[in-house]
Amino acid sequence: MPAHARGYEDFDGRIGRTIEESTPSWPAEKRAPENSPNIILVLLDDMGYSDIEPFGSEIETPTLNRLAETGIRLSNYHTTPVCSPARAAALTGLNPHRAGFGSVANSDPGYPGFRLELAQDVATLPEILRGHGYATYAIGKWHLTRDALLNAAADKSTWPIQRGFDQYYGALEGFNSFFHPNQIVRDNSILQREETPDNYYLTDDYTDQALEYIKGLRASDSRKPFFLYFAHTAMHGPHGAKPEDIDKYRGAYDQGWEAIRKERHQRQIRDGIIPEGTPLPEAVGKLGKKIPEWDSLDEQTRSIYAKYMEVYAAMVDNVDQNLGRIVELLEQLDELDNTIIVFTSDNGGTAEGGAEGTRSYFSRFAHVPGLPEDFNKDVPLDPDLIGGPQTMTHYPEGWANASNTPFRYYKGQTYAGGIRVPLLVSWPKGLPKNDADEGIRQQYQYVTDLTPTLLDLAGLQHPGTRNNLPAKEIDGTSFAPILRNAEAESTHPNQYTEFGGNRGFYSKGWKIVANHRPGTPFNDGEWELYHVETDPNEIENLASQEPEKLRELAEAWEFAAWQNTVFPLDDRSNLQGHLRRPAEEEFEKPVTLLPGTPKLERYRSSKLTKLRTFEVEISVSFETGDHGVLVSHGDQGGGYVVFVKDDHLYFALNEYGALHEVDAGELSVGDHHITLRTTPLLNFRAEHTTIVDGKETARLSDVWALVGFAPFSGIDVGINRGGPVHWGLYSEFGSFRYSGNLHSVRYVPGEKAAYDPEILAQLERDVEAASD
Incomplete structure (x- = not known):
């Protein structure tokens, strides 16, 4: 035997193995059981109970009709009042507070039930399924990572890839523009698109990626089952739809919300979704005010309100079209019959558009203590632009009331209108229907039941662990028994x-x-x-x-x-709920941004500018003919931009859709130090001053401060990627990259306004401490 193949003794006298004996052995790849079903969970955002045809809508949803014909409709299914808690409950089987999501992922009150991150002892459905040999894909809205952790330098342990998904494509934020997304993430990387493609639409883009994932899997493995979590940004505001989809519904809502609501209610009774004799409640707004009768509105108002609903209907229609594309691919692969498809909404329809609706969503969505009564929540943009990329629209609560037919109230509330939503489950191979089964279940079930039900249907066990440590026991219960037997009892009697x-x-x-x-x-x-x-x-x-x-x-x-x-x-x-953890003070330090820096994320950008004095110091060399954006912050919904055009320097403010442009003078050839100084005034007003080489050259005074989610897109240097702050510039130049030599852009945050909620909260805390 060669010397290198003989046994050997180590220094402790232990006998070593021969080379032949020590050949490494890799564990076999984890394979799912033979014929395991694919699983697709489609989750919409802010869609009401009656917004799809199988639950009484006039909106055309042929794909969902088909799934309803082959599957089961749960007409007494309930969810949480808002989105992040619903998503946490759906993907973990835990009640939302136990999962850490008592609220949406845009605050940080510091309580255990509001940590707004999935804890390390919370196992997710994709983690479980991947452990059983599934491929796992996530598409669309995530909203399960606290906003302070969305930036490029943040801990990513709560991003989708770290929570069980093999691949992810979508938006980590709670909502987005459907035409110019402020941020798209692929896996763990933020994509930087120089230009948004022509005719781009977010739901189409999401679906293109989902199809690519499925095709790629099948090209490499003919039988590995997959889990696709398709979490739509639709129907969350701001609403927007493709022109051809809007055209389909022109005039469909001229009759008004009372008529639509009554028609939906009648179809629900006819189809057995709600019991015969169920009355239709009085139409009441979120704050208890009666919704105005349609005929009491003037003709122009009715026209605008009808357009809002045409856009909403077009969005639902487009979701169905794109689901149809996925169904078609599964048919081509001969896998449709063995795919479990679940379709639902994370909460009921929302009244956040207010009684009048809005063409300036970020002004309507500004929830800041002390905001003046005269704050403009609907910039009167051209009604013809409603639903397109130049506006940020949302329908009025009269249409939200129709969305939630036959229930009362809205998202955020615990009445049925906020938490009772449609649920479809289709699996032709595993849940075949007989002629006697009408496919409607009236038993109460809850969003925490989705994870145990899908595991039950697939014949898989919850491991009870995560990363080999004990995981929290789930709260949901499988409703597979009622899917198989219409007479079975609800498996979720209390909630x-x-x-x-x-x-x-x-x-x-x-x-x-x-x-x-x-x-x-x-x-x-x-x-x-x-x-x-x-x-x-x-x-x-x-x-x-x-x-x-x-x-x-x-x-x-x-x-x-x-x-x-x-x-x-x-x-x-409680104002102290606006305080953030001390680590976020890092976000408020001056920062120098060099050309080529990726667009700063929204929340990170806001900490430099929100309700405070700040200066933007721009170092640039100018030659005759140089032009382009020096710095931009925001998009169509609100923001500001400093740019050079025709040898002049300009400052433009997009005041929630109303554009103010100021000529800051002609630039001479050579190096320049340009400063934009923004100063908060009383009553949420602001002043913007442009200074060139120490000399003031322009001032824009007494405009509304940008608050809430405006600017929604982050800071860009030397370009305006994504949503344009200045639509005219975008129409002419696109992203308008600066053609000259831009050296740097430096943000220097100053004092916060006295009415900033964090300042007020700290004062309140200091007073309490002094009185103890």
């Missing part, structure tokens, strides 16, 4: 709900609900009681007639709240 102090508890056909007004005490007097088994749209409040039942459910809610880390209740009226 608490909470968001922003709005509370609810369901138990075996009874429900209590509290519609809390922020800033008021939380008390038992807020509770209303409904027997939803006979009164599904919560019209008859039985609190005074059934005090024992009310007390029983109120106590059950409190017990569940303690079990699920719901406390302390947070209705966002």
